[in-house]
Amino acid sequence: MRLFLGLTFAVLALFAASLVTGPAQTGAVESLSALMFGGDGPLPLVMREIRLPRAVLAVLIGGGLGLSGAALQGYLRNPLAEPGLIGVSSAAALGAVIAIHTGLVASGSLGLPFAALGGALIGVFLVLALAGAQGGSLTLILAGIAISALAGALTSLVLNLSPNPFAASEIVFWMMGSLADRSIVHVWLLLPFIAVGVGLIATLARGLDALTLGEDAAQTMGFDLKRLRLTLVIGVAAIVGGTTAVAGAIGFVGLVVPHILRPFVGAQPSRLLWASGLGGAVMLQLADITVRVVMPERDLKLGVVTALVGAPLFLHLIYKTRAGQA
């Protein structure tokens, strides 16, 4: 309970901090009152159309990624499973890029997250088929690397073939992710996908707890593992597809957050789910505030910050896994 309150407080405090952070130098009180009560001049427009969507998106995307990381790790019983690392985000980005650049959908239309969802679905299926539920860490990571590399290369290819001169420079956005200049349109695009994904994954809580005892035990306890797996795949794909369509592929959130929070929830997957959702929102908001404070004029990508935090932890986890095997 204390963890829940602490994380919720952190999410709210960072949400407020995010709202008052930006290149337009305005007072915090003045900004927040313009957000809530409107008023004359351009400030309400800045607060409502630029900063509010950005803050809301950071909460939704961070929460979604934290949650899907925890769910994947619970299902695979592997602390290295994370949507970005196992190639699901890259596959979603490929789906989005193909949809935009073949003219199937305009960016900012509902077709875009569906296309990314399609890519994410293919990505999750491929990883699970290659690594399998019983597969070890090594197979999982190798499958992820292969899918990431292929999806990344195809994304670059599609962007390079675009007649639009700006497309090629957007490779970085799709691989690293950013929330710069997103609008309320994107919030509405993302919301249903997050809702469906969270709803599906929430039904898995008890099944994931049972899985800690092993697949056979879970089955004898009456959990349909095939259904559990399908629900997980669709839930993760909905979240990762939606977030990637809006903000590009942001890695490591689903790795770092469950890892830090696991000791606090007694390594119980069901409790780790909601804790990681809140923790992911905290982490991504921190990252998004960092990119605006550290290099406001450079549009530093979110994935750069999350990777700087996450990659060393990832190496540490690999080292620990190896030590455990030896």
Place this chain on the structure above:
Amino acid sequence: MPPRAVPSMLDCALTGKHIARRATAGLVALLVGAACACADAPKRVVSVNLCTDQLAMLLASPGQLVSVSNIASDPLVSAMVDEAAEYPMNFGRAEEVYLLHPDLVLAGQYARTEAVDMLERLGVPVLRVPFARSMADVAANIRLIGTALGREEAGEAMATDFEARLLTLQEGVRSNPSAALYSANGYTTGAMSLSGQILLAAGFENVADDAGIPYGGVLPMEVLVMAAPDLVITSSPYPGASRSEDVLRHPAVQVLRSQQRRATMSDQDWVCGTPRILAAIEALAQDRQALEGDN
């Protein structure tokens, strides 16, 4: 290697001084060692840069210009697509340009430097025309290319006409409403750029100058909205989709633009320092007059 270029450069030493008096000091260095107006004007001129393409097409005598760059045929950036269709196009590669046997190559100052360096090593005379950052640069470039083509009088006449029409356009500026140039990725340009100078010439104040962006850089959307300019001038969209151009359709920018009576886009007239930028200034001046009428 054909030595044909070398004597003409020596012959030109005297003429070079003559040009130096006319051209601004910064141009002199570029002229020395490059082709210039000798009694025998260049007969096979190849242009490999969009802006020199257009000036050359405007100034060259019939048959003198052999080829222009492929970009001159791109209607998004070239103001002279129809004229360019009458010339064979080149892609600015050293090999293909060399095989056209040019006795003068017109290039931009910074573009395609490897290919241009290669041509110089092969003994082809190259004139690197500096990038126009101001109205004075435009007139200077017109004279520079006119002289290089041996068409000094045509160049002088066009430059004088340009200066006169520019002065006429700048008369009668009563107020200075503010404007912002806003293109893909939130990129804007300030007073040290041609488009910034077009704004100033049309009687606008540039938001980028207040934001401390003298050349070019990203103007954060928040800063744009807070500055609340009287006019937002966006770039013309390229074909195909891109996330970079999404900012131009962002709701905040839409609201800002919906408060304005004019929705102006920069187009091919803005790209190069040719007399065509007068058309851009003229269109903007009309926007300004409309804004003044509103007040």
